[in-house]
Amino acid sequence: MPRITAPSVPEHREAQRRAILDATRELLADAPDVEPTFAAIAAKAGLARSSIYHYFPSREELFRAVVVEALPRWKAAIEAATGAHDDPGARIVAYAEANLTLVADGEHAVISALAAFSPRAFSDPWVQEMHGQHVEPLLAALRDAGVAEPGVVAELVNAMVQRAGALIEGGADEAAVRAAVRGLLTR
Incomplete structure (x- = not known):
């Protein structure tokens, strides 16, 4: 019988469960072009491969669980960044900055890998709704700025x-890319 460690x-x-999710996310962040196997995930989590099936x-299902966990974190980061500003223009820039920070931190690579390896995880209605909510702070800022066609x-x-995120992921100078985005958005 397995030993209980809690x-x-x-x-x-x-x-x-947390160890499995963390191991999956780390493997995807480290090598987003390699679909992690249960054996690799188990080794990273320090578990037997058969344990993952429990x-x-x-x-x-594992990839969907990683998506379900990642999207609220992404949304919270965007909301925190945009919520720190009253000025609509500053919120628009904060929206872009928050997304680029998530890209630089590897979050986008994980989500992109999951989309490639498990497209059905993204067809889930909850996932689609959550993904769509990420743009709400931007839309609100654009409406507050009086933009005629916010959508x-x-x-x-x-x-x-x-x-800009693709440039950063491709190795472009992050500071230069961020400065260019800020420059375009503040004009």
């Missing part, structure tokens, strides 16, 4: 942020 069985199970019957402008801002 004060209670539920706490032990949550610690094991928590996640398939990689699809269109939000799409354009996001296109710029996505391209």
